[in-house]
Amino acid sequence: MKKTNTIFSIFAAAFLFMAASASAQSTFDKVVSVDKVVHDFGDIFTDQGAVSCTFTFKNISDKPILLLQAVSSCGCTTTEWTREPLQPGKTGTVSATFDNEDGPYPFDKTVTVYVNEVKKPIVLHLRGTAHENAKPLKETYSLKIGNMGIKNLEIKAGNISQRETKSGTVAIANVGVTPMKVEFKNVSDGLTVQVFPNPVPAKSVATMTYTITASRERWGKNWYYATPVIDGREFKAIGSLPDPEEPVDDLHFYSQPNTRIGIGKGEIAFWAVTKENFSSLPKDYKDDMANPTFTKSTVNFGKLASGAKTSLTFEYTNKGKMDSKFFKLDADCSNVTVKEMEDTAPGKKGRIVVELDTKGMPKGDNIIALNLFTNSPFRPVISLQIAGTIQ
Secondary structure (H helix, E strand, O other), rough: OOOHHHHHHHHHHHHHHHHEEEEEEOOOOOOOEEEOOOEEEEEEHHHHHOEEEEEEEOOOOOEEOOEEEEOOOOOOOEEEOOOOOOOOOOOEEEEEEEEOOOOOEEEEEEEHHHHOOOOEEEEEEEEEEEEOOOHHHHHEEEEEEEEEEEOOOOOEEEEEEEEEEOEEEEEEEEEEOOOEEEEEEEOOOOOEEEEEEEEOOOOEEEEEEEEEEEOOOOOEEEEEEEEEEOOEEEEEEEEEEOOOOOOOOOOOOOOOOOOOOOOOOOOOOEHHHHHOOOOOOOOHHHHHOOOEEEEEOEEEEEEEEEOOOOEEEEEEEEEOOOEEEEEEEEEEOEEEEEEEEEEEEEOOOEEEEEEEEEOOOOOOOEEEEEEEOOOOOOOEEEEEEEEEEEO
């Protein structure tokens, strides 16, 4: 009986995902909006068979558009889409079905949609975790804020271009025995968060929909926060956090966790990476823009004693025909600060100088990833690295 109830609540939540996202959307090139780009099925079970979802596309331009094709990332996902032209103001759909036949495992399948007036394909995600047997919600959702069960306090929203919005969904659960009302306070500028259904029925799954709007005041990786208010009260998170990601190629990429979220804290956090939007520019115009080209992407600081400071320089030449501008340099940790970073005229050489403070960094080989956000259509985000050994 418990398994049947759990499965029924998950099916019910799946059917309500579209309604949950009705007021949220992601926009592309001022041509089309999509009600969401991520559909999170939450927890499903291998014996319930295939699961489906629908993404709604709306023509927000002043001329007809066409959904040319919707291509899935693997044979386990099939797609259907509206074939007739969408007139201005009208909507069409892309439906995706995940066959759920490969056994219990987390999945993240993509569907790439091509729209005739949109420069880049639109990538949609189908996410969730397939289980062999039903588990109690308290086991499936290892974190709790009041009676709200959630799998992670940090939600990755992905990349967003200027003049666009980014929406997605996250499955949450009411692990209590009475209906749960979910509200949010202290919501960051540029972020909206909703839950549907709300109140959430007892012992059932619901959809949390988020939308992030790009702003020219925010470049690179930015955090957005919201404090859940459960049945009129604020609670601190309890439970267990997900296991950290494994290091890549046995190298230590040093980064710092976000200390605003975690066990004993009351916030959830979303992050998105904002870059410039060149999609509407003609190719000839792009060819005449900035093009900063670096002599090397990795600067090695050699060996440093723990607590030592050093300055590091990245050199480049602007090979474009417009001034190169740098909006922001992101580092994975606060140990790196920018000391020099200026606009550079066409044909001129320039440099970016950063200071590294090794205080608190782990001993041994370290790599710190840097992302530089620029006005160059050729390289809107330039990846740089600092490498060396802390003794």
